[in-house]
Amino acid sequence: MENIESIEKRLWEAADDLRANSKLTSTEYYMPVLGLIFLRHAFNRYLKVEAEIKKSLPSRGGVTRQITREDFLSKNALFLQENARFDYLINLPEDRDRGQAIIEAMDAIEEDYDDLKGVLPKDYHIFENDLLTRLLKVFNDEALNEVNGDVFGRIYEYFIMKFALQGAQDNGEFFTPVSLVQMIVNTIEPDHGIVLDPACGSGGMFVQTSHFLDEHGQNANSAVTFYGQEKTSTTIRLAKMNLAVHGLEGKIAEANTFYEDQHELLGKCNFVMANPPFNVDKVDAEKVKTDPRLPFGLPGVSKSNEVNNGNYLWMSYFYSYLNDKGRSGFVMSSQASSSGGGDRDVRRKIIETGHVDIMISIRGNFFYTRTVPCELWFYDKGKPKHMKNKVLMIDAKNIYRKVTRKVFDFSPEQLKNLTAITWLYRGQEERYLNLIKDYFNKVIFSIKALPSVLNEFEISYSPLISRLSTFSSLVYDSKEVDDSNKIAFTNKIEEINIATKAFKETYAKLMQELVKWEEKLGELGSDTNSSQLKLSKIMEPISVDIKKLSKQVDDNYKILMRTFEFVEKEIKAKLVDADWKSRAINKQLKELNSRKSNSTEELKQVNYFLRQINWLQSKFPNAKYQDIEGLVKLVDQLEMEKQDWSLNPGRYVGVAPEQVDDEFDFDEVMNDIHLELKGLNDEAEELAKIIQLNFKELGL
Known part of the structure; x- marks a missing residue:
């Protein structure tokens, strides 16, 4: 199957192009489009489960029992009446009102499932019939025929992200960037009990929790119970559809969390996660002043009896929902960690509980619709006694990857490396060593792929060299080619010969070095810190040769391309050689380019994972936690008091010493x-x- 990223991109571009050519705004368009993704996923799941059910249906007297809605319920799938199935909608006669047909499909699903009543979008009459027909065809993409729920979940999330980028609703605030959610989930590890998000938006916290549990061999619907609150009914619909697309169950209530606690979960939650709206003002102080969820009192109150800033109301709520072993992780404005006045008094009281666990600074541009920096806060009421007056401060502002000109995120490895710091802080050295071992395994995987991709490059490269060799004898004897071009051609052939020889020598040397390294790996293993450090040391000169070979592969291709261009344009190859076939040669060069890309990509993969290993080992050479200037510091309450109870990591970790960048990545x-x-x-x-x-x- 095609790569999931290309499917997502293709579907989005096709759907968005249709929107661009209609009179609809993204705000009008996004919910109906997400509804079609929902229908497509439900139909895929229906077909798969139907086949499984049919195999196990009992029969009596040669007659097999009819499939029922209950059969589907037992397999976490939606039973679909005929008119709610995607193939029914696709095969409708051309003159049929597709908007009405889709509305009837949504009605049929809601008729069978109370949890989805009033949730599914039905505003399809805003679309012209032709536009809906084309949209249905977009989501009838052949690549989706065999994919599972995880892929549809990703596509749904991808579309939510893209609509958030367009500011489709509430300025896109219904969507928390996946990187930040994953960082929260990785840190608090919600693996049991009650999970609450009192500002749940489109349900991203629940979805990423389910992914985390899947990776650890647990089923989310069995391991945890999801509860959410959200004040916007449209966003609740997004969340409920998101849960359904991922096969998840959850109880989401419509409520303003500043004033309401619909689920009555005070002191009952194992985990609380949220990305609340920052810096909300005008919260009625009279309404909240006796709220049992505010054990630290109110922050600053204005003369008009309104809370000046709701940030510390949220922070108190998150704390109060936790049980006596609970953990919480949430996104907060970077201003909040050092704000003064009533905020500082509440912050001091929270710090003095000993339950503030970790603070992580995030640079700007992680949000799709806001450029401001933020911080991730973590509470842990189950912290070990000897750590209660300490807070781990991580400044991750220099750790990011560019997604677009204006949007950044964490790469999967950056997320893992940051999470590894929290493991060491918690004394979980084995998890840290297992991560490095996993990186070594990925190095080995890429190394084993090298002979194949490099040989394929040589196989494509050699015939082109041979073709030039045959052509060169004709050039030197040709009266059609002037002496200056003959000299230039000779120089290019010499350049090719030198580059080819250098490539073959480096390739042979690298293969020998890698064989020796793998033998050493077999001898030492990669389970202990000492063996991992030795393997990294042995790999240092090999890494240099990998970079060298990657450059040579790229250079050889470019030199060959330039030579063929020279032959075509300056020497006029067809005049010299009647058998010269430009189209066939261009096809060979195109194939060589593809194999060149495969080779350089695999070579870079080896060094990429070696860089991850080096990043961790250079900072934590003993596989034990230690403060790192400019990155991380373990701070006690006395130091925080001296800093006016600030929880801004930048105030504590200092500035990283300037280093020469040996790992400069031109690409x-x-x-x-x-x-x-x-x-x-x-x-x-x-x-x-x-x-x-x-x-x-x-x-x-």
Whole structure:
């Protein structure tokens, strides 16, 4: 099956192109589109489960019992009446009102499932029939025929993210960036009991919790119970559909958490996660002043008896919902960690409980609709006694990856490496060593793939070299080629010969080194810190040769390309050699380019995972937690008191010493430049459309 990223991208571009050519805004468009993804997923799941049920249906007297709704319930799938199935909608006659048909499909599902009543979108009459027909075809993509719920869940999340980027509803605040949610989940590890998100948005915290549990061999619906609150009914619908797409169950109530506790979970939650709206003002102090969820009292109150800033109301609520062993992780404005006045008094009281566990600073541009930096806060009421007056401060502002010109996130490995710091802080050295072992396994996997991809490169490379060799004898005897071009051609052939020889020598040497390294790996193993350090040391010169070989592969391809271009344009190859076939040669060069990309990518993969190992080992060489200047520091309450009870990691960790960047990645820099250029081009194109529209409206 095609790579999931390409499926997501293709579906989004097709759907968004249809929107762009309609009169609909993204705000009008996003919920119906998500509804179609929901229907497509429900149908895939229906077909799969139906086949499983049929195999086990009892029969009597040669007659097999009919399938029922209850059969599907037992397998966490939706039973679909015929008119709610995606193939029914696809095969409707051309003159049929598709908007009405989709509404009837949604009604049929809600008729069978009380939890979904009033949730599914039904505003399909805003679409022209032709547009709906094309949209249905977009989501009838052949690549989706065999995919599972996880893939549909990812597609649903991807579309939510893209709509958030467009500010489709409430300025996109219904969506918390996946990187931040994953960091929260990785840190608090919600693996049992009650999980609450009192500002649940589109349900991303629940979805990422389910992914975390899947990775640890647990079923989310069995291990945890999800509870959520959200004040916007439209966003609740997003969340309930999101849960359904992922096969998850949850109890989500419509409520304003500042004033309401619909689930009555005070002191009962094992885990609390949230990305609440930051810096909300005008909360009625009179309504909340006796709320049992505010054990630390109110923060600053204005003369009009309103709470100046709701941040510390949220922080008190999150704390109060936890049971006596509970953990909480949430996103908060970076201003909140050092704010003064009533905020500082509440913060001091929270710190003095000893339950503030970890603080992580995140740079700006992680949110799709806001550029502000933020911080992740973590409470742990079950902290060991000797750690109660300490807080782990992590400044992760220099750790990020560019997704677009304006949006950053964490790579999967950056997330793992940050999580590894929390493991060491908690004394879980074995998990840290297992992560490095996993990186070594990925190094080995890429090393084993090298001979195949490099041999394929050579197989594509050699015939082209042979073709030039045959051609060269004709060039030197040809009266059609002047002496200056003959000399230039000779120089290019010499350049190719030198580059080819260098490539073969480096390749042979690297393969020998890798064989020796694998023998050493077999001898030492990769389970202990000492063996891991030795393996890394042995790998240092090999890493240099990997970089060298990657560059040589790329250079050999470019030299060959330039030579063939010279032969075509300057020497006029067809005049020299009647058998010269430009189209066939271009096809061979295209294939060589593909194999060159495969080779350099695999070589880079080896060094990429070696860099992850080096990042961790250079900071924690003893596989034990230690403070790292500019990154992490374990701070006690006395130090926090001296800093006016600030919880801003930047105040404590200091600035990392300046280092020479031996790992400068030219490709990564070029990628960032391309992202910047693409972003500017996209903005220019969007502005041009707006200007054109304005001219039309003015009648110009």
